[in-house]
Structures are given as structure tokens and as C-alpha cells.
Amino acid sequence: MTAQDSAIATAPISVRGGTLLSAAGVAAFSLTFPSTAWGLESFGPWSFAALRTVLAALIALGFLLGGRVPVPARRHWGPLAVVAGGTVIGFPLLTTLALGTSSTSHAAVVVGLLPLTTAVYGAVRGHRYPSRTFWYGALAGAAVVIAFAVEQSGGALSTADLYLFGALLVCAAGYAEGGRLAREMPGWQVVGWALTGCLPGAVAGAAVALAHEPVHLTARGGAGLVWVAAGSTFCGLYVWYRGMAAIGVARASQLQLAQPLLTLVWSVLLLGERLSAVAVAAAVAVLVCITVTQRARS
Template sequence: MDHSDSAHQRRGALLAAFACTLVGASFTANSVLSDFPHAGGQAIRYALASLMLFPLVGRPGLAPLRTLGWRGWGWLAGLAGVGMVGFNLAVLAAERTSEPAVPGVFVGCAPVVIAVIVPALDGRRPARAVLCGALLVAAGAFTVQGWGRADLPGIAWSVAALGGEVVFALAALPVLRTVGPVLLSAAASAVAAVEALVLAVLMDGRGWLRMPDAGEGAALLWQTLVVTVIGFVCWYRGMQRIGPERATLFSGLIPVAAAITAPAVGAGGYGPAQAAGSLLVGTGVAVGSGAFGQRLRGRRRERVVASGAPGVAADARAPAPARRGTARGAGGAAAGPEPGPPGSPAKAPPAGRAPRAARSAPGDGAPSGAGPREG
């Protein structure tokens, strides 16, 4: 992995971590909206978010939506209905009969599910590091939140919330490749607003919406601007860079951020259990994202360079294209004298053939080719 690719991966990890931290901090805002019409509130939230996001795309940027076809719009409808509106309704329903920690624990298992499903869809085995990291993240989420009081309906709705979290990651993949993070967030928010409006009218009738008070208005504005507009775009940009398996690992930061911010509004405390769980989540993210492996490989490379072995230090510091160019000349012929057996003098090139100069690879001394495409 070269430096540009490493920086690309690091930016993706930071974006995913930032998005999940915003979502976790928004849990305190959700408690303010417990008495507000939920489906109607979601309809307003997503409608306002789409109105903010579409101008960022611009009219020329809307062209990819015409190429989605019925299948692409089906993925968008599933993403909005199950991963956005359905997820929020499932969490609310679970919290009516169980403590909030119960759906939080189930949603904390999303990294494990993603780590198994995504490789299976690609016809490969789960990466051992990602799976181990996902298990650590799930254990950390459980430690941070605890279990709490639960009943059968609460557990069933919590499982539904877990399904919504998984769909939120997986259903975006086919569309993300075509439309990009910003347009995806704008289109999904618009579809979610329509779906939430239909549910609101069916569930609450004429009372599907009312004027929010100051606290409810601030909470809706936070969900709209911070969580949806900023958080969604950062999440999908991060997932575009590092993939859903590693991006979902950072969802373990959601309960950690919620536990850290809860004391600010008197909704909980941050004690030894939360600190231990946060440490588990951080370890799981580091293991699953490959941070430990990259550090070990970097140290091993430094030891090889510092060992001073003949021909190793200089070769390790040289770019890969340069090593290939200096090892062989044009046509694959040896560029210099041919080595003989150990202790014997080097053989000269065949008579009548002058030694060919080593052909420099294109871009020697500078990064060759373009780096990873930005989202």
C-alpha cells in the first residue's frame, strides 16, 4: 500500500468515525422528541435535508439519477424505507416496552453481520481481522450500554432495528457507485420524506404533525442539519473509501458517543463500565481496520532497512518501478555483467554487444499514475 492509498484509507476511516460520533451524540436529541409525532417528525426532517442537499449537487449533477433504472430506484426505496424510516420506527417501538440499551445492544451487532454478509455476497470468506474486530466492537457496545429490562416485543423490534442498520449499509452500495455520496444522501432523504409522510398519515391521521416547541424544534434541526446532511454524506464518503465491512466497525462509536454526551443532559453517567466498553470498541476498530497490521509491517520494513544487509537497504528504499527498471534492460536482457558462482569473477557481456543502459521506468523518482479516485 503506497502513501497515497494509505492517506485515502485514513481519510475514509476518519469520515466514518466522525459520522458515527454525530449519530451517537444525537441520541440525546432523540429523547426530547419522545412526545412529538414520530413519523411526521421524520418526514419533516428528511424533507428539509433533501432541500439542503440537492443545491449542493447542482442541476448538472442530477444526471446520474436518470441512469439508475427501476432497479436502482428500488434500492433507493429500500434504503429509505427500511434503513432510515423503518430503523427509526423500530428503535422507537423497542424503547416503548424495553430499556433503550436493548435496541442499542442489537444494533451494536451490525458490524458482525456486515462482516459475514458482504464477503458471502462476493463469494469469499470473511476476513479474519475484520471479523475479530467486529466481535470486539459488539462486545464493547454491550459493555457500554449494558442489557437492561426487556420483553419479547422489545427484543423483536430490536432485531428489526438491527436489520434496518444492515440495510442502511448494504442497500446503498449499488447506488453509491453510480451517484456518489452527496446525491445518494439527497435522493434517499427525498424518498424517505415521502415514505414517512405516507406512514404518518396512515398512523396518526390529522394529528400527523404539530408545531414543535423550542426544544423539539432544536432537536429536529440537529437531526436534519448535523445527522442527516453532514452525517450521511460523511458516512457514505467514508464507506466509499474503505468499504462497508470496515466502515460499519465504526458504528461501535455510536453508543460510546451517546454515553459520553448523556451526562451533559442528565440522561446517564459515564463510569468504569463505559470506559472499558469504549476501550473494547477502540481495540476492535483498530484490529478490524488493519491499523495494527500496518504498523507491524512498517516496523518490520524499518528493521530490514536498518539491518544494512548488502543490497537490501538501498533496494527497500527505492520505488518498485525503479527496482524493476534497474534490474533489467529492454527486452528482459541483463543490463550489466552477469553474476557467476559465488567467489568467481563476473562474466562480461557477450562479444560484440555493448552493455545496454538500464531503462528508467516512467515516473521514476515520483509517484507513478494517479492516486485513488476521490469520492
């Protein structure tokens, strides 16, 4: 990537263009769980999580080197570590472990709380005090998801649910810190440096995991790995940040509300899962709760 290409990548775009980019990011994210389920047909959970990071980090490193992007200032290293720990390591690993025993539709409903948990983390981190309506919506959404998880697991939270709730917490921290950091550097560079910083550990982790987990490579398994690395992890975040910069966080967040419902659709079309009425009702209820919190924030 030349300096001219880098300038084009960060140039202002229209509201319509920003909306299309944000929508493309949401579509990419909605395919993450079905692609992970495909990938687990070929790889063990630890191998898959490590390999997706290795591939995404290599793509990011290529863009950073091609654009001759300088190393971030020391004051940015801490926030970048939070972004890396939450969105590059924590969320992919925990959701991959959860999908080893959970359906994608179940995971989509639970992780549908991500915009809400990110908003809560951002409010606390930024010392802002949202209205009571915001907190009522947040608590109602959390109650819906917990009730759904308990009902689906036969009266108690399963191990997969614990993984998913942990993924919510770490990813919320990563998203919020990444959003704060994106005010000082282009969003794609935030993602790029977070990925690149994880490359050495991911390579070592992949070597260890592949030595202990069998690999049965299939077309679907390979496609799932390539998509979560190139599509969801790098390209999805790239267009998401570009779109968000153009139309603002509030408007982009409204588009992200459709992500859990899109994932439910993909789980039927790509995986042949059968959706229960409870899953659909819970997803819609979470959508309503998050809409309330978004409007309360604005």
C-alpha cells in the same frame, strides 16, 4: 449548486481531510439517539420519524436540483430502494419506537453491533468468505449484546430490544447496498436519491401521524428534530461518504468504532442519564469484538 460546485464536492481530498470528514460523520451519528430523545419530548414516535424524513428529503432534493443531477439509471433503482428502506425508513422508525421506552445508553450498546452486522451482510451479499477469526468475533459480539439486552430487561428481550435488533438488520442491508452503489455514483447522490424517493410517502405519513399524535413543541424537541434531519440524516452521511471515499472503507470503519462510546457520553451530558457499569463493560466488549472482525477482514 452549480456544476463547478458539484465538481468540487466530488474532487479528491487528502488523507488527512478524509479522516477529518469521516470523524465528523461519526460525531454526527453519535448524536442521533440523544437528539431523538429530545425530539420525542415534542412529537409522537410516528410523527417524529416521518417529519425527520420529510425535512432531510427536502434538503436532499434541493441539492440534487441545484446540481442538476440526472435521474439514476433503472438498474440503480433496486439498490436505492434497499438503501431507502433500511437507512431512511426502517432504522429511524424502529430506533425511534425503541427510544420511547429504552434509554439512549441501552440503545447505543445494542446498535453498537451495526458495523459488525453490516460487515456480515456485505460478506454474504458479495459472496466473500472471511476468516474464522472474523466469524468468531462476530458471534462473540452478538452474544455480548444479547446477554446485555436480556440482563437489562429482566431476563427476557423487551419490545424495545426487538425494535433495535430489527433496526440493525435493515440498516446493515441499507449500508451495504449503499456502499456497493457508491462505487458507481457519488455517495451523497446515493443518499440524496434514497431520501427523495421517500418524500411522497413521508409527507403522507407525517399528515396521518400528526392528526393522531399530539404535538407539544419545545426548544429541545425542535432542535432534536432539526439535528436528526439535517445533521445526522443528510450532512452526517454526506461527510461520511466523502471521507470514506478518500481514506477507504477499512480505515473509516476503525473511526466508527468510537460511535457507541460517544453516544454514551452524550447520553450523560445532554440527557443526564446515569451509566451502569454493565453498559460501559458491554460497550467496550462490543468494541473489542468489532475490532477483531475489522482486522480479520483486512
